Structures are given as structure tokens and as C-alpha cells.
Amino acid sequence: MSPIAIDARDVTKVYRKFAHRKQFATIKSALLSGSLVRDLRPDETFAALKGISFQVPAGCTYGIIGRNGSGKSTMLKCVAGISRPTTGSVTVNGRVSALIELGAGFHPEISGRENVFINGIMLGLTRKEIARRFDEIVEFAELEDFIDAPVKTYSSGMYMRLGFAVAIHVDPDVLLVDEVLAVGDEGFTHKCLDKFGDFRRRGKTVLLVTHSLALVERFCDEALWIDAGLARAHGDPRRVVGAYVTDVEKSEERALAAADAKAQEHARTEPLAEPAIADPVDAAAAPDDGFKASEGRWGSREVEITGVRLVGEDGHAGHVFHSGEAVTIELGVTARHRVTDFAFGIGLFSADGVCCYGTNTDVADLKSVEMSGSGTARFVIESLDLVEGTYKLDVAVHKRDGYAYDYHRQLYTFRVKSRTKDAGIYRPRHRWEFSPTVRLTPGGV
Amino acid sequence: MLQNLRNLLKYRGLIQSLVVRDLKARYRGSVLGFFWSFVNPLLLLLIYSFVFTVVLPSSHPKELEPYALFMFCGILPWTWFSSSLLEASNVLIAGGNLIKKVLFPAEVLPIVTVLANMVHFFFGLPILLGFLIYFRHPLNLTDLVWFPVVVLTQLLLTVGLSFIVSALTVHFRDLKDLLANLMTLWFFATPIIYPMALAASVGQGLSKRVLDLNPFTHLAISYQEILFYNGPFGHWKWLLVLLACSAVLFIAGYTLFDRLRDSFAEGV
Numbered sequence: 001m002s003p004i005a006i007d008a009r010d011v012t013k014v015y016r017k018f019a020h021r022k023q024f025a026t027i028k029s030a031l032l033s034g035s036l037v038r039d040l041r042p043d044e045t046f047a048a049l050k051g052i053s054f055q056v057p058a059g060c061t062y063g064i065i066g067r068n069g070s071g072k073s074t075m076l077k078c079v080a081g082i083s084r085p086t087t088g089s090v091t092v093n094g095r096v097s098a099l100i101e102l103g104a105g106f107h108p109e110i111s112g113r114e115n116v117f118i119n120g121i122m123l124g125l126t127r128k129e130i131a132r133r134f135d136e137i138v139e140f141a142e143l144e145d146f147i148d149a150p151v152k153t154y155s156s157g158m159y160m161r162l163g164f165a166v167a168i169h170v171d172p173d174v175l176l177v178d179e180v181l182a183v184g185d186e187g188f189t190h191k192c193l194d195k196f197g198d199f200r201r202r203g204k205t206v207l208l209v210t211h212s213l214a215l216v217e218r219f220c221d222e223a224l225w226i227d228a229g230l231a232r233a234h235g236d237p238r239r240v241v242g243a244y245v246t247d248v249e250k251s252e253e254r255a256l257a258a259a260d261a262k263a264q265e266h267a268r269t270e271p272l273a274e275p276a277i278a279d280p281v282d283a284a285a286a287p288d289d290g291f292k293a294s295e296g297r298w299g300s301r302e303v304e305i306t307g308v309r310l311v312g313e314d315g316h317a318g319h320v321f322h323s324g325e326a327v328t329i330e331l332g333v334t335a336r337h338r339v340t341d342f343a344f345g346i347g348l349f350s351a352d353g354v355c356c357y358g359t360n361t362d363v364a365d366l367k368s369v370e371m372s373g374s375g376t377a378r379f380v381i382e383s384l385d386l387v388e389g390t391y392k393l394d395v396a397v398h399k400r401d402g403y404a405y406d407y408h409r410q411l412y413t414f415r416v417k418s419r420t421k422d423a424g425i426y427r428p429r430h431r432w433e434f435s436p437t438v439r440l441t442p443g444g445v
Numbered sequence: 446m447l448q449n450l451r452n453l454l455k456y457r458g459l460i461q462s463l464v465v466r467d468l469k470a471r472y473r474g475s476v477l478g479f480f481w482s483f484v485n486p487l488l489l490l491l492i493y494s495f496v497f498t499v500v501l502p503s504s505h506p507k508e509l510e511p512y513a514l515f516m517f518c519g520i521l522p523w524t525w526f527s528s529s530l531l532e533a534s535n536v537l538i539a540g541g542n543l544i545k546k547v548l549f550p551a552e553v554l555p556i557v558t559v560l561a562n563m564v565h566f567f568f569g570l571p572i573l574l575g576f577l578i579y580f581r582h583p584l585n586l587t588d589l590v591w592f593p594v595v596v597l598t599q600l601l602l603t604v605g606l607s608f609i610v611s612a613l614t615v616h617f618r619d620l621k622d623l624l625a626n627l628m629t630l631w632f633f634a635t636p637i638i639y640p641m642a643l644a645a646s647v648g649q650g651l652s653k654r655v656l657d658l659n660p661f662t663h664l665a666i667s668y669q670e671i672l673f674y675n676g677p678f679g680h681w682k683w684l685l686v687l688l689a690c691s692a693v694l695f696i697a698g699y700t701l702f703d704r705l706r707d708s709f710a711e712g713v
Binding site: 015016077080081082083084096098100101104105107109110114117118121122123126127150 | 458459462463466469470473474542543544545546547548549707710711
């Protein structure tokens with residue numbers, strides 16, 4: 001067992017909520033209410049971390065993932081020693097460098113050269129050490145031509161690159177990284193990743209806080225998932241990322257369900273007047289029409305759509321599906337009296353309002369015969385060949401001439417998830433084939 | 446505590462570069478640049494000379510000539526003192542990025558403020574010296590030996606107070622505005638633009654006793670006795686007492702700063 005580089009034991013961090021009158025602390029209020037550091041009532045505090053423990057062996061690359069506000073950065077700050085845990089302890093063995101905010105100590109008025117020196121000294125180097133690494137730092141930041149210009153003239157990318165270059169050249173035993181890889185262009189990001197790889201090879205410890213799950217899976221030996229200040233899972237990165245992704249899908253599911261319920265409620269209370277054209281096929285032909293983009297519900301309600309469910313492969317209704325999954329759109333309908341002229345319509349829209357597909361039973365050459373009482377209509381999609389994204393759904397029942405019985409315009413939202421980061425809207429079923437002279441192997445990136 | 450003080454020594458490289466950076470950055474972009482450090486006190490002295498020789502020639506005791514030089518002896522150190530404290534009140538908030546995002550010893554910031562202002566004070570000294578020569582004002586060389594002691598005393602006093610002011614302002618932002626007015630009051634409660642003898646003759650010695658409680662009184666008098674008055678330096682007992690008090694204040698200020706340190710990352 002290799003020695004422990006970072007040992008966090010039962011770390012709890014309680015922040016004071018600066019609510020109402022507390023926001024403007026005055027000497028008077030402190031004198032009247034006694035000591036500055038006193039026990040706060042629970043309603044005035046917020047626990048960002050609730051008893052988190054983990055160990056990072058030396059030489060390990062450790063990833064921390066979690067949603068916004070889950071406590072990842074607070075954890076990193078506790079490890080860095082910038083803030084102290086309220087209870088519990090963090091022990092770090094070796095020199096620490098924290099990439100939390102790049103170029104935090106830069107002074108805008110003075111040159112990049114002087115800032116490199118001062119920033120390096122702030123991070124714990126001596127003047128001599130910086131002088132020795134200076135050229136390397138400047139080369140890494142790709143700022144050879146601008147190093148003597150004041151930092152205030154730098155673009156934000158240049159600023160970040162210089163900050164990163166200095167911090168990485170401190171040559172720490174333990175490097176703490178907080179979501180800073182998004183700083184440069186593609187080329188610079190690769191350089192940073194190479195540098196991390198270099199760190200790993202030399203047996204240094206890296207603690208990485210990030211939203212890039214791919215990065216965690218690729219680089220980390222172990223991962224920790226923090227949610228609302230609690231450690232939800234830790235260990236093998238693939239397993240932890242998998243658990244996290246599943247949880248995010250679940251909460252998206254809840255959010256979409258809530259949003260749909262709200263949209264439907266809104267449509268019920270404020271019904272729209274019937275627009276001139278109410279046919280998904282025609283709507284598809286005119287996606288630019290501003291009015292059509294708005295959600296709502298209209299129609300005579302002689303036939304009413306009483307419920308809409310999206311059912312996935314597992315047989316459960318939901319809002320989040322995987323690309324390529326079989327999905328059924330199930331409409332519950334009730335006819336107030338017997339009707340003979342009717343058609344069901346479906347429209348799929350991308351989040352920015354582009355119609356991905358629209359059809360109705362009339363277009364599909366299905367002639368209505370009759371309907372009475374309650375029943376269901378299912379639109380079975382054998383394979384949901386859409387790329388990742390959020391989609392809106394139109395459902396309608398109308399006369400074949402377009403007279404609307406019940407038209408639901410974009411009242412339903414669902415999300416398509418995919419592990420493949422392809423672009424566009426439609427993913428045709430496909431495979432790649434090559435002649436024997438062209439060779440590729442799986443697992444490129 | 447001792448460990449912490451040793452840490453301060455460890456940070457001297459950092460403090461040094463930050464002071465240099467402050468000085469460089471202050472005049473960056475101006476035409477005269479560094480020269481302003483000399484020009485500012487020079488202009489100040491010229492203004493006082495004009496006011497007290499042309500506008501109000503009879504408002505001061507006749508034995509204090511040149512009066513502008515007398516005032517200059519007090520105003521120069523006072524400027525160091527008051528701008529240090531005023532800047533210190535804002536230094537942790539202005540440096541919030543460092544405290545929140547980098548593992549950075551916060552006590553360095555008020556120290557740098559005081560030292561940068563001390564350097565400005567030193568830049569003013571050649572101007573003072575030039576005027577002493579111009580007015581053919583004799584200097585007592587044995588008195589000058591005391592000069593470093595006065596500067597050290599003021600340094601300890603100012604750093605100690607800066608620790609307190611900077612740490613408290615993080616939690617009580619009111620202090621910043623309060624301090625600006627307090628410093629004006631303090632200025633007039635110090636024998637800088639009037640001699641101590643004048644104050645002592647008012648209100649049956651009560652005003653002298655009040656002024657004696659003001660630590661800067663003894664610094665101002667020391668500077669005046671060393672640089673302006675001809676006689677031997679007679680204020681040394683007061684000065685040594687003040688030096689001891691300033692050392693205690695420095696420790697107390699640092700202790701308070703250290704106690705509040707953990708709250709800075711959240712408070713600024």
C-alpha cells in the first residue's frame with residue numbers, strides 16, 4: 001500500500017448564511033450580541049459538507065464529481081488549506097499547489113514577466129527557482145511575444161494560460177485542480193492533459209474537481225461523487241460516473257415531469273384561440289412561424305386527449321430515453337359523442353423549434369371509421385434515432401380537414417441521452433466499413 | 446506565536462516582491478513615474494510654505510521659523526501613518542481573490558501596505574533634507590542616531606494597528622468610513638500643524654495630558670526634536686515607552702489577526 005497523500009476524515013464545513021439583518025454586521029451589533037465567534041442557530045447556517053472522508057494514495061489521480069453546489073469546490077478548498085473544516089480534519093503530505101482560480105494574484109498594471117515572478121513566489125517558489133523555469137513557463141503559456149506587456153492588455157485566454165503555466169510549474173507533490181481545463185483552445189487543453197499525464201508518471205498526486213465525466217473516466221484512478229455535501233459513491237471511476245449519470249437522469253426526469261405538468265396546467269387555465277393551421281404536417285412546412293413555436297392547447301374538445309405518456313423499453317412512463325431505444329407515445333382519448341371524422345397527429349420538435357418529424361393518421365393513409373367512449377392510441381417508435389438533446393412533443397386529434405378537437409402544442413418534453421457525442425438531430429442507423437488498407441481500432445479518444 | 450513570527454520571516458521574499466510591485470504599479474502609466482514619490486512631498490511643502498509665509502504669516506509663534514519646515518517634519522510621517530491605516534482597512538477586501546482562491550498568508554497584505562507607504566516616506570526624506578540645507582537649518586548629528594528608533598517605533602505601531610484595522614474591516618465594513626473621519630480628528634489631535642508648547646498652554650494642562658495619551662504625539666515630537674529643534678533630543682524616555690507599547694500592540698494586533706484568520710475566506 002502506497003503512502004497516503006491526502007487524508008480527509010469526516011470533514012464537515014458549515015457556512016454562515018448571510019441572511020436579512022446579518023448581512024450588514026456592525027460593530028454595534030457585535031458588541032450587543034457578544035463575541036464574534038459564537039454558536040450560530042441552525043437556521044443561520046448552511047452545511048456545505050456533511051462528514052466526508054476519503055483517502056488519496058500518493059501517485060493517484062483522484063476525481064471529484066457532483067452537481068453544482070454539491071460541495072466539490074468547498075472540499076477542494078479544505079484540502080488546499082484555504083478554508084478550514086468546521087469539524088474533522090484534512091491532512092496533506094507534500095507541497096500543494098491549487099489551480100482554483102488561474103492568475104488570481106496577477107496585478108493588471110505590471111508586465112507578464114513580473115507577474116510570473118510574484119505569482120511564483122506566492123505559490124511558494126523562490127526567485128531563483130522561477131528564474132530557472134521562466135523560459136519553460138513562457139513557452140508553455142505560448143506568450144513569448146507578450147511577456148513584457150502589462151497583464152491588463154492580455155486576452156482572457158492569455159491570462160488563464162499564464163496563470164496555468166505558473167501554477168503547473170510550481171512542481172507540487174499534490175496538485176489540486178478545480179475545473180480549469182476549459183481555459184484554452186483545444187491545443188492548450190491537450191497540453192494541459194499531457195502535463196497531467198507527466199505528473200502521473202512521476203508519481204505525483206492529482207485531485208481533480210470537474211464536470212467533465214469523460215475526463216474522470218479516462219484519467220482518474222479513483223473517483224468520488226459528492227451530492228449535497230454527502231459522499232454518494234467512491235471507488236472505480238466508471239462505476240462512480242455511471243451511478244452519477246443515472247442519478248442525473250432521474251432528477252432530469254423529475255424536472256421534466258414538473259415542467260410538463262406546469263405547461264399543461266397553464267394550457268388548461270389559459271386556452272389558446274384556434275390558430276389558422278393546426279396540422280403537424282403543415283406546421284412542419286412552416287417552422288418559422290413565431291406563433292407556432294409557443295406552447296398551448298386548443299380545440300373543441302368533442303374528442304379530448306386525456307393523457308399522454310411516453311413509455312420506454314422498460315415499460316415505464318418517463319421523460320429521459322436513450323438514443324436508439326424503443327419508445328411508445330401513448331394517448332388516452334375520450335370522445336364525448338360518436339365521431340366518424342377524426343385523425344391523430346404527432347409532431348416532434350427539437351429544443352430550438354425545428355420540426356424533426358410530423359405525421360398524422362390521415363397522411364399515413366389511415367381512414368377514420370368511428371370512435372366513441374374512451375380509448376388509447378399508440379404511436380410506436382421502434383428506435384428513437386435522435387441525437388442527444390431535449391425535444392418537445394405535439395399531439396393532436398382533429399378532423400381530417402384540420403378542424404381541431406384537441407390540440408396540444410409542445411406541452412410535453414423529453415430528453416434523449418447518448419454516450420456518443422455526435423451532432424445534428426437525426427442519427428441514422430449506420431456502421432463504418434473500410435477496405436483492409438484503412439485500419440482503425442475501437443477506443444480512439 | 447513564535448512559530449507565526451518565524452513564518453513572517455519566511456515570507457520576506459514575498460513581502461519584498463509585493464512591495465516592489467505596489468510601488469511599480471502605483472505610478473505605471475504616468476509620465477513622471479517614480480518621480481512622483483519625490484514630487485508629491487515637494488509640492489506639499491511648497492503649498493505649506495506659501496500658506497504660512499504669504500497668506501497667514503502671523504498665525505504661528507515667531508520662534509518656529511521656517512514654519513513650513515516645522516510642519517513638514519510632522520506631516521511626512523503622518524502621511525505614512527494615515528495612508529497605511531486607510532489602505533489597510535481595505536486591503537483584505539481588495540485582495541479577496543488571493544485569500545479565497547490561493548493559499549496565501551493574509552498577514553502579508555497589511556504588512557505590504559505599511560511597508561510600501563514607508564518607502565514613500567523615505568522618498569520624502571531627501572526633499573526634507575534639501576529644504577533643511579536650503580534654509581541653512583543646522584542638524585544635530587547625535588540626535589540623528591535616534592532617527593531609526595523613531596522609525597522603528599512608528600513601523601511597529603502602524604503594522605500593529607493595520608493588523609487590527611484590516612481584520613476587523615472584513616467583518617465590519619463601517620470601519621472604513623469611520624476610520625477616514627477618525628484619522629482627520631486624530632491629525633488635529635496631534636501636534637503637527639501646531640507645536641506642543643502651544644497646546645500645553647491651553648486649558649491648564651488638560652489638553653497636554655490628553656495629547657500625551659495620543660501615541661502619535663510622541664512620534665511627531667520626536668521627529669520635530671530630531672529634525673527641527675536645535676536643542677538635544679529630550680523626548681527619548683517617552684519614545685522608549687512608546688516603543689515598548691508599540692511592540693505589545695504589534696503582538697496583540699497579530700494575535701487578533703490570527704484569531705480571525707479563518708473567517709477571512711468567508712468574510713471578504
